[in-house]
Amino acid sequence: MKNKKVMKRILIIAIVAAVAAGGIGGGVYVQRSKMTAEVQSVSNLNSGYWGDDINSSGLVTNDYSQTVEISKDDEIKEVYVEEGQQVQKGDKLLALDTTVASLNLQGKQLEVENLKNQITIAQNDLKKLKNTKPYVEPSNPVTPEPSTPQVQEMTGNAYNYISWTAVPYNRDSADGSEETPYRYLCTESAYVTGDFLSQLAEEKTYAVFEIRENNDVSGELVTAWEVDGAQIVVPDGNTKWSVYDHSQITDDASDAGDDTTTVDDGSNDAGGYTQSELNDMIAEQEKKIKDLDLDKRKAELEVEKLKAQSTDGIVYATVTGVVKNLQDKDNLPNDGTPFMEVTGSEGLYVTGGISELLLDQVKPGQMVSVSSWESGTSCEAEITEIKNYPSTDVSSYGEGNSNVSYYPFVAYIEDSTGLRNGEYVDLTMTVSGEEDSSSLYIFKGYVRTENGRSYVLKADENDRLVKQYVKTGRIIYGDTIEIKSGLTEDDRIAFPYGKTAKEGIRAVNADESSH
Incomplete structure (x- = not known):
């Protein structure tokens, strides 16, 4: 392919992605036989809650x-x-x-x-408002040619889609290896083309697609999709894969060109709500929920x-x-x-x-x-x-x-x-309210968030780290978070940051690692 030939002449971005059963979206399992991660018993980490x-x-x-x-x-x-x-x-x-x-x-x-019931409805309405794409007056009314992408390549320094023309922001210091992968800065709605992923597989290089706050390299990391080219199951070249949740995009949702999710509620058409109007509506809805909750508490009394x-x-x-x-x-x-x-x-x-x-x-x-x-x-x-x-x-x-x-x-x-x-x-x-007997309270640093879902890195029956999604509750004392489900005191978990904080790493009990 012409695109692949051109791509060979530029730096290839190495991303650490994972390949789940059936596709790209679940993550790539990479063997790191010499690396280990220390795990702690949840029973030892559980601080409890005394009211x-x-x-x-x-x-x-x-x-x-x-x-x-x-x-x-x-x-x-x-x-x-x-x-x-x-x-x-x-x-x-x-x-x-x-x-x-x-x-x-x-x-x-x-x-x-x-x-x-009113509170539930109001909370759903608030969620829709927060996910509604604001109306922006188009600066260039000219309709692009059908052969060109329906979204601009970049928003500021961040890519809206990754194709063979994209260049890693660390191109001067990376070599595409596992230790120094190529890194791309992406918007929250960005996607990677199947052609690009196929080229990663051909070149056997690593790349990381990063989403950061304010679409800036110095912004706090929101999430990162890591892909090992040597482990990729090669997708169809015409497909698109979401950077945010690694899933295949099957409609035109990726053509939004910004960091918001399109909600089909009529507000995205011409004449819809501006960002300022949405902010006012969100504030009003939050006040409504607060008032309803107070009325509920008084009625319960x-x-x-x-x-x-x-x-x-x-x-x-x-x-x-x-x-x-x-x-x-x-x-x-x-x-x-x-x-x-x-x-x-x-x-x-x-x-x-x-x-x-x-x-x-x-x-x-x-x-x-x-x-x-x-x-x-x-x-x-x-x-x-x-x-x-x-x-x-x-x-x-x-x-x-x-x-x-x-x-x-x-x-x-x-x-x-x-x-x-x-x-x-x-x-x-x-x-203290009525606490679920299965609730645990652990240091919140052990819990990470990905695509709006919370997870811990748990040791499985083969002593390998796996992502375990959990349902969280309240935060107490400023640094302790409630785990309502998804974890028990019999489980063992690792600190989810650092080089060894990856799925597939061999888990070693804390008392064993000291010997």
């Missing part, structure tokens, strides 16, 4: 009042107290119709499910309260004190006035705050550690109430997000020895 601390502060008081509010949907069956009556914590205050309470509970549970009411319909006193401002159950006010208040007459209370993100993890009855600023006295308090609305008057810190709302909670200090009315205290409690 998060919520830190708050508040003022100790002896005059806290319990407010009993009745919604327009509630029906009061019986009131057990009278105006001015002294009550103890845990006494019955009133009884609600459990039929109505059960219906309210069902309605609120449906609301939670509806909000979950209401569900817990309604569950208690629907069980026996009884509302109990959460403080010891005196009943005040009792309303007529047959003539309820419609201006938001509480049905009654119980003003505390003994014991000490303190009000703290919790982040909206943790509303579903904190419940009445949970214990809080209390520490005095003045005397250093320590004791425990029991959460008796969590308010339904956020407040700027509470102090809470430690959640790592300053853009959230904080909800007041009230805690009763039963043994207040050493504390006095009016002093400030620190409040601390540990919370």
Whole structure:
């Protein structure tokens, strides 16, 4: 072929790609019999998760009042107290119709499910927006000839496609060997022609196709496709192979000419959304998801309260004190006035705050550690109430997000020895959501990301490194990541960086490699 003859006169790029069963896309298996990689037992790397601390502060008081509010949907069956009556914590205050309470509970549970569905839809819409190619006014309306590529060869210093005309950016220092392969800088949507890969096989050279941030050689590496020409299964010369995920391109998606994915939602036609418009829509969608998530958490808090009411319909006193401002159950006010208040007459209370993100993890009855600023006295308090609305008057810190709302909670200090009315205290409690028993927590440096998927390098049954894709979760303590699935404590993994961090390398246990 003419192209091949021309290619022989230029530097051939050596890329380390992998050949999976059936084609180029899976990666080339290269024997490196003299190289080994040290592996660690996951059981030794698993740091576990002990929960998060919520830190708050508040003022100790002896005059806290319990407010009993009745919604327009509630029906009061019986009131057990009278105006001015002294009550103890845990006494019955009133009884609600459990039929109505059960219906309210069902309605609120449906609301939670509806909000979950809305969040899922909103998240999918956000994903589409982020993948939508922005509309750009064409600078040259002339239609290219059918015989020329439908995409410009380069965007800045990065190639949009690799053919025989491409030149490695390290041409002055590379020789196409495994140690110094030829390297190409590519855009995220770049592809390699089958002709070029065939020439690599003929020349038996190495090449690396790199995608870097900002399409610049000095940018952080996003992903790299490495190809060993000696190991390539020669493809059809007319095919195209994606640099990003090594798959064969079977349509015209590669002709986009930039780093974005085309989404067939109508926004890519002339008159579609500009990048600025897309940015605004993405920000608006992210805010919508945040608001929906907060509504869901508040509704879930209401569900817990309604569950208690629907069980026996009884509302109990959460403080010891005196009943005040009792309303007529047959003539309820419609201006938001509480049905009654119980003003505390003994014991000490303190009000703290919790982040909206943790509303579903904190419940009445949970214990809080209390520490005095003045005397250093320590004791425990029991959460008796969590308010339904956020407040700027509470102090809470430690959640790592300053853009959230904080909800007041009230805690009763039963043994207040050493504390006095009016002093400030620190409040601390540990919370943790429902953790999957199979979850692991390891140093996040052991996890790499490729094409949006996370993986580790695991030793297989033949003591060879293989890619093991995993499902990850939260990041805690800044450097530890949750592994939800794909890995067990019986597995062994290698640090996925360095010369030996490749599939096929022989795995050696850490304790063996030291001998």
